[in-house]
Amino acid sequence: MTWQQNVEDFGEEIEPGSTFRFECHQGLSCFGTCCATDVTLTPYDIACMRRHLDTDSHQFLSAYCVTCVDALTGFPSVLLKHKEDSTCIFLKSHGCNIYQSRPSCCRNYPLARVIEHDDKSGKRLTRYYLQRRADYCEGLGTGPEWAIDAYCEQNGLGPYEKANDIFLQIPFAFERLPFSLKHDKEVQTMIYQAVFDFDNFFEKYARFGPTTIPADDYEMLATVASITLNLIKRTADLKS
Ligand code: SF4
Ligand code: SF4
Known part of the structure; x- marks a missing residue:
């Protein structure tokens, strides 16, 4: 399910x-x-x-x-x-x-x-x-x-x-993407890695920006959410 x-x-x-x-x-x-x-x-x-x-x-x-x-x-x-x-x-x-x-x-x-x-x-x-x-x-x-x-x-x-x-x-922002992007495997993998495999994602992301991993889980997930929303927006802009 x-x-x-x-x-x-x-x-x-x-x-x-x-x-x-x-x-x-x-x-x-x-x-x-x-x-x-x-x-x-x-x-x-x-x-x-x-x-x-x-x-x-x-x-x-x-x-x-x-x-x-x-x-x-x-x-x-x-x-x-x-x-x-x-x-x-x-x-x-x-x-x-x-x-x-x-x-x-x-x-x-x-x-x-x-x-x-x-x-x-x-x-x-x-x-x-x-x-x-x-x-x-x-x-x-x-x-x-x-x-x-x-x-x-x-x-x-x-x-x-x-x-x-x-x-x-x-998921609410993702839902607004065009159907072809929502079902694009690369986009789905990117979202999965950012949202669920966040420790790994942060390790990779930290090399490209000043962000360090917040020690507090809530702060860390708030940062992940903000980065992911940005990724969703950029994906929509790039592919439109
Ligand atoms: S929540 Fe408790 S009472 Fe309900 S099915 Fe599970 S074990 Fe049984
Ligand atoms: S995480 Fe614990 S409470 Fe939840 S389904 Fe598994 S065994 Fe049951």
């Missing part, structure tokens, strides 16, 4: 101010079933996980991820690899082996956070949905009652949302 399909695969919308019930714990017969679904990563997810695992983006992508290109939009996506038993590469018998740095969509579950962008006004609208296709999940509809904000805070989503919102500028 690609990034776009994943975003579109949401269920029942939760209106602001309303609540939902959810509780997950070891011992449930469904424990780990949710970790057999596709997990699409954002650049900030990769930044946090590669730091936790003391590696760089290039090694992380090669060891733990698969990449694909959305057939419709042409935008590259990165997903966590599955093991032979179809579960996530990080799922162990005790649960998630990288729980502290688990990615945004695992933190959000059972919510799906969807951002809509209005090209005319430039405004964004954030909606939350209770994910569908999770009828195996025994935790849905049980346990404590959560408001969306409290659930996001409990799961440490603040920094992820801030960084992911910056990243979203890139």
Whole structure:
């Protein structure tokens, strides 16, 4: 499943101010079933996980991820690899082996956070949905009652949302390229390297400009986003 399909695969919308019930714990017969679904990563997810695992983006992508290109939009996506038993590469018998740095969509579950962008006004609208296709999940509809904000805070989503919102500028800008450019392999590779293999990209880019890699992951991704938006603009200008 690609990034776009994943975003579109949401269920029942939760209106602001309303609540939902959810509780997950070891011992449930469904424990780990949710970790057999596709997990699409954002650049900030990769930044946090590669730091936790003391590696760089290039090694992380090669060891733990698969990449694909959305057939419709042409935008590259990165997903966590599955093991032979179809579960996530990080799922162990005790649960998630990288729980502290688990990615945004695992933190959000059972919510799906969807951002809509209005090209005319430039405004964004954030909606939350209770994910569908999770009828195996025994935790849905049980346990404590959560408001969306409290659930996001409990799961440490603040920094992820801030960084992911910056990243979203890139697919939105990419979407405006002509069809032939969106489906040009060289353009797709350039975007993939800049956005997801950022450590490698920075090392190469640093030779051509004064930019050094910011130590803070949020600052680093904000710089990557700004460079990538510039690349998208230059690509559109050069090929038009
Ligand atoms: S309750 Fe839901 S989230 Fe928890 S392990 Fe079961 S399927 Fe996964
Ligand atoms: S990263 Fe952790 S929580 Fe997310 S799917 Fe993999 S094992 Fe499950």
